[in-house]
Every structure is written in C-alpha cells, then in structure tokens.
Amino acid sequence: MAAHALPRAPAASTALQDKLLLLVALVVGWQFLSLATGPEVLTAPLATVQRLARLMAAPDFAGHAAETGSAFAVALVISLVGGLLLGALLGAHRLSGEVTEPLLVGLYSIPKITLYPVVLLLFGLGMSAKIAFGALHGIIPVILFTMNAVRNIPHVYIRAGRSMRLSPGQMFLRVLVPASLPEIVTGFRLGFSLTLLGTLIGEMFASQRGIGYLLIKSMENNNPDVIVALALLLVVLATAASWLLLALERRVHGRFTG
Template sequence: MIATKRAADTAIILIVLLLMWQALHQLVGATALPGPVPTLAYFAKLVPSGRFAENAWATLVCFFYALILSYGIGLAIGLWMGIHRLSGAVGEPILISLYTLPKVTLYPVVLLIFGLSLSGRVTFGAMHGVLPVALLTMGAIRNIPPVYLKSARTLHLSRWQTILTVLFPATLPEVVAGLRIGFTLTLLGVLLAEMFAAKQGLGFLIINAMQLLQAEEMMAVAVVLFAFAALANALLLWIEHRLHRRV
C-alpha cells in the first residue's frame, strides 16, 4: 500500500515537472529550451553513442574518486570532532564558515596546484562533499543519549568497542543522511570542475553544447544527470528510512 502510494506520488511529480517544462518551452522558445519530446528523442540517439559513453565514463571515474575522498575525510573529521568536544567546539565554526563559502571561488587555487588534471577535478568535487559529511557525523555523535555512553563505561568497553557497538549503530541514520547530501554536492563539484577546465566529461558536454547553441544536447545530458542523481538519492533515502525504523 505504501509502495503504491509512493509510486503514484512519484508519477504525479514527474508529470507536473514535464508539464512545467513544456510550458516554459512554449514561453521562451525552442532555441533557449527545447521541449520534452525533442529532448527525449535526442536523448535516445545520444546515449548509445560512443562519444557519450566516453564522457560519461570520465565523469563516473572522477566522481568515484571524489566521493571516496569526501566520505573518508568527512567521516574521519566528524568522528574526531564528535568524540573530542574541545576539537568540535573549536572546529565547528570553522567548518560552518567554509561550508557557506562558495567553493567556485577556490577553483583558481585548485587549478594552480593541480592544473587541468584528474586530480584537480577530484579535489574540487571532494571539497563540496566533505563538509556536510563531517558536520552531520559530528552532530550525530553529539546527539547520542548520554545513557548509551554511561552503559558502555559500566560494561568497561574499550574505545574501539564503544565506537563499534554503541556509536556506530546509534549514529548510522544521521551519518547516512550526511552521506546522501555529500553524494549530491560531490557530483555537483565534479560537474562544475568539468565545465570550467576539462576536455571530457558530462559537465564538458553541457558547457560545450551551450557554447555551440545545441540546446537539445545540453538538455539531454541534464536529463541523464537528473535521473542518475534522483535514483541514487532515492536509494540512500530508502536506506536512511530503514535505519531510522531499526533504531
């Protein structure tokens, strides 16, 4: 019953989005925004092509490395600052300030250090995802009920036993929420890096299509990215809800 309702809600949202897209297309014209039907027709031709596969693979490789980096660093920082209260009190305002800073202003620095390389795009993507992962992980640890930690001390659990048997299960739902946000922002960072300074990738395809006034290709690539991000976000959200129920 719940699954049917969610499927119906999803279908309604998609229909509304398509209608809004068509209405905006009628308003601004095909040159600026092609309609859903021409875009999907171009999408059907673009996706099987070798050019799309090559650029999609380049984006996936870059995104994979950036995601591993943002998750690893973010979880480590969040765990450290959550366990050590003094570090959290000092570091949290710094992380929040960095989080509110537009990362695109730092991209020239990344280019100076790494140049037009894969490392630069990976670093820029990870910069977007690491902070929300760290902040939400730290918040999850701080929100653990004190009775859990008192019980661990009563049972004379070691630090690692406390982390594995108390901190990890109690914080997992909120940590997954941070991973979900980090996933989306890391993908955004990778695409921005490809738009600004890359010769391959889906971000490069979008900016190249925009420069050549190929609106249908630009929208077709955007549809691919929207579908990928929506499916991944839905999966992580489902995992998050399941974990909340278990906790």
C-alpha cells in the same frame, strides 16, 4: 447491520500515485514552456529524449561518462570515509569540535567556485582537480552531521564501552557508528549530491573530458538541445540516487527510532 468500512489504499500505492502525478505535471509543464519559448530556447520533452539517445549512442560518449564516473566515485569515497572519520573524531573530542565547527560552517557557506583557483594551484588540471573539487563539496556536510550525531550519543553508551575496555577502534565501530547511524546516513545523502555537483563543476572549468566538459562546450557552442539533454540525464541520475538514499535513510531512522 453496521456498514463495513471501506478499505484504504496502501500508503505505498498512494505515494507512487503522487509521484506519477508529479512526474506527469512536470512533463506537461515542460511541454507548455517549450511551446511558449520555442525549441531554440527549450526543446520539448520527446525531442530531448531523442537527442539524449543519439548523444548516448555517439562513440565518444562512453569515454566521457566513464571519466565522470571515475572522478565522482573517488571523490565520493573521500567525502564519505573522510567525513565519517573526521566527524567522529571532532564529535568525540568536544573542544576540537567546538573550535572547528564555526570554521566548517563558514567554509560550507562560501561558494566553492571562489576556491577553484586554489584547487587548480594545488592539484593542477585534470582528474585530480575534479576529485578534489568534488570532495570539497561533499565532505563538509558529512563531517557536520557525523560530528553532531556523535555529540548526541547518550553517555551511558560511552561508559558501557569503556567498562568493557574497548579499544578506540572498537569504540568507533561498535558504539559510535551504530548509535549515530541515522544522522550519518542523512549526511551521506547530502554528501552524495554535493559531491556529484562539485565533480561536474570541476569538469566544466578544468577538464577536456567528462559530462561537465560536454555541458560547458554545448554552452559555448550555443547548443540548447544538447544542454537540455545532458541536464535531463543528470536530473534523472541524481533523482534516482536521491530516492534510493532517502529510502535507506527512512528505513534506518525507522529502525533506530521506531
């Protein structure tokens, strides 16, 4: 009798185990690094979690978190919607895209902090500057990914839409967006992370409220425990959002390319 093949573990279970092992390795490495440098430089994982819990229980923390969340939400909408519309227009009009793409790539490669004085002159201090700086970080990758996605749409789709006499709005919603959706989702994922980064940097330099403001004040006051606790909070939130968006991206790519 032939031996039966051993059952294989599901791919999802293996991926989960790999993630848990990576998390354990990071925590262990963090603990050893804290022991090597001392709590004055890097607090231990358990101490950091406890400090973060006390920080989040403070009466004014909710206001700072709401300030950051509001600025980030508005900047994210501007980045995603504005990047989608501009990218689709530049991708559909090839000459405009070819002229604009090098400018966008050059702007994308410049450290955005060098443009912060210009943002302050245009928008002043406060919420508007944070939103503008967040959108400035996030909108460019969305434009570039959307523009390249629209360029690569098979011409038969465009001809089919024209033969059905679709209006420009219908062509955009029914042809351009569905056909280029996988790359658009990839651009959205990058735009999300960069918009959050830009919003936090904006709060660090031109705000009196928000998570970024708390972070820069902790640096000025030399409070490493608060710095590490806030960094942990941001890493957890950004990683969770990135995993969700990556899962969505894989699902979309699998549906349209599988």
